[in-house]
Amino acid sequence: MHVPVASALVAYRQVQGMAEPGRPQRASQGIARTWPTGRTAAAGGFAPAGLGVWPTIGETLRAWLRAEAGPGRLLPWVPVAFGAGIAVYFAADHEPVLWVAAATALLLTLGAVLLRRSRLFVPALLIAAVAAGFAMATWKTARIGHTVLAKPxxxxxxxxxxxxxxxxxxxxxxxxxxxxxxxxxxxxxxxxxxxxxxxxxxxxxxxxxxxxxxxxxxxxxxxxxxxxxxxxxxxxxxxxxxxxxxxxxxxxxxxxxxxxLRYAAFMQGLRDAIDARIRATLEGDNRAIATALLTGRRDAITTPVNDAMFVSGLGHVLSISGYHMAVVAGVVFFAVRALLALVPGLAVGFAIKKWSAAAALVAAAFYLLLSGAEVATQRSFFMTAVVLIAVMVDRRAITFRTLAVAALIVLAVAPEALVHPSFQMSFAATLGLVALVQIGMPNLFASPDHSATARIALWGGREIAMLFGASLIAGLATTPYAAFHFHRVTPFGVLANLAAMPVVSALVMPAGLLGLLAAPFGLDGVFWWLMGIGIDWMIAVSRWVAALPGAVGRIPAFGSAALVAASLGIILMGLLRTPLRWSGALVLLGAIAWGLSVRQPDILIAGDGASVAVRGGDGRLHLIRATKDGFLLKEWLAADADPRDAASASLADGVSCDESGCVTPLADGRLVALALRIDALADDCSRAALVVTARPAPADCAAMVVDRQRLTRQGALALTRNGDGFAVQPVRARGADRPWSPAAAGEGDFDGSLAPKTAAPRNPDATPSEADLQAED
CATH class of the missing domain: 2.40.50.140 (Nucleic acid-binding proteins)
Structure with a gap:
């Protein structure tokens, strides 16, 4: 899911130092000069020498803004605006009207064209891009519309x-x-x-x-x-x-x-044949990982190895993404160019670099089809294709414009990718890596001593420094998204990537590609064996890193608003060229503080009413459940940053059950009951503060009630104590009705709170809360 750190090295090497014979090489070849030089930065951000005084803050800000609005600076912001429109679409309560969304986008685009010579062109264009993203997402949903099952x-x-x-x-x-x-x-x-x-x-x-x-x-x-x-x-x-x-x-x-269907059958048969050849040499997790790297099928990996890979920060290797595409394209590019260079007539008289890029593009396209062409893989292919096409038409390859074009293509083809963690993490990491390529790598590879001896002596240090920097930047850029979607961070991800990724890049992936080429001739066994050696090393590194103290950084769940703010901070830091980019760091720090300050709910209720988690006096969740749903429990514990697993006996501490239902106390001593049978409701309504039941509750129940009708309308609920009652946060908000989550039929409208009908009795055995002691004083 991450864009791996080695992809920056692969992409940079693909375009750096690739001058055709007879054309002098330059340290900046292949690198877009979109970041200001030292002189430009000084003019845009600080007083020129000789003035003797600093300009006012207002003049400085205006100079920075003029620099940010300079030629070539607009394009990277267009996909940002386009994506913002898609985000607005997914935040809507009900499905927009397609013709209204399309007409609005068309009119705003026309307005931007008419204002192209005006100072209002930039805001008009960005607003039109927002409308276009909204309309594109609406059209995609309407185009693929189909029936969704509502009841079992x-x-x-x-x-x-x-x-x-x-x-x-x-x-x-x-x-x-x-x-x-x-x-x-x-x-x-x-x-x-x-x-x-x-x-x-x-x-x-x-x-x-x-x-x-x-x-x-x-x-x-x-x-x-x-x-x-x-x-x-x-x-x-x-x-x-x-x-x-x-x-x-x-x-x-x-x-x-x-x-x-015939195409799908053919590709599946090809994947099965590749897996059979790998199975003849490798077994267990080695075979499963080798198959995942080449065909995209990764579900057969055992749970311990899969968990170790993700805890260590190497989980991105298991999902075909930018790294895999970059390695495939890079290996084919260099191999084809090296073979063509052996023929003197071709090397001198023809553009073998462009031929090699074309061959790499064909190889990347085949890899896309072989791996199943999932959305994440499509994004990787589009990014790689834009880079290779830029090489073929003599354009600079590693630029923010390249990233912008790839993002626009992906979002136009699959608007739903915006809300997927793969897209978010991939483009965040790629944005950081492109900035590294354009800022750090030219300086890193520029040596004051051009002798061959000095270059050989410095090569290893440069590569290690570049890999370390790329690992650090990609890891930091993807941290907010890993924390939001998976409720964890990888503190030692840089260490794992530094130890494993060179082996994966230099041995595992090249051996896999050679194995594919050799399989039709029956000579592939040795390449699968070599691939297995590299995979053994990768698994060993992941297990070692995952076993380090503090390797699992658990983060409590936080809202999407904090993630949006973090994304804005990353975008500002990545796309702005003047010191204004440090405003992104302030926004990012604010988003982090916002996310970490979110209060966790006191009660979680499953959508079917069969499981309830109650936060007790120890601050941890205590589980009441009528069914065993390991996935639900795993998600609840992860979102609470709770290290316990589903089999932990402490989950049932303080829970009392019989055949009719269960009860457990809140931190303030009030009881929460899960009624499994109708005959339990009368007793629970008289003793508990809150009753949860998957059955219709009696109208005269004295307790606060979450019953089948409410769960059917709102889905799973999170309740947070608010005085004597609870603030209710549902999965389906009031009025929500989307094609993938249609509103439930029936009557009943529920607000965002639960208020007690009478003063509910407290558990006499519970420890008095601080609020109780203050009230008694």
């Missing part, structure tokens, strides 16, 4: 074509394009469903099957502010998930299934 369905008869198949650690999973669907007491029709089956029983991609399945609605967020998997599934065209019941029967399809 049991014993559903399905028939259709298998489009994708995933091999996981314990089970397999596949996506079925539904051609026929029958369910009792339901006339819903779904386009695609994702089904789980026993390991090793998933049908072949492209086959036509008939089966029975239990279908569930897409997973909604397990707590307010957590990741929305239902949104992801909607943009993948999937309307439900579930599991197969009984046998899967292959049958004769009613039609051929289309060209797209």
């Amino acid at each position: 369905l049991y014993s559903v008869s399905l028939s259709g074509f298998v489009e994708t198949r995933d091999i996981r650690e314990r089970t397999d999973r596949f996506v079925l394009r539904v051609t026929a669907m029958e369910a009792q007491r339901s006339d819903v029709r779904l386009d695609r469903v994702r089904l789980s089956v026993r390991k090793g029983t998933a049908p072949e991609v492209g086959s036509f099957v008939q089966l029975k399945a239990r279908l569930m609605p897409p997973i909604s967020p397990v707590r307010p502010g957590s990741y929305d998997f239902a949104r992801d599934m909607f943009f993948q065209g999937i309307g439900a998930s579930g599991f197969v019941m009984g046998a899967i029967t292959a049958s004769v399809p009613p039609d051929a299934g289309g060209l797209r």
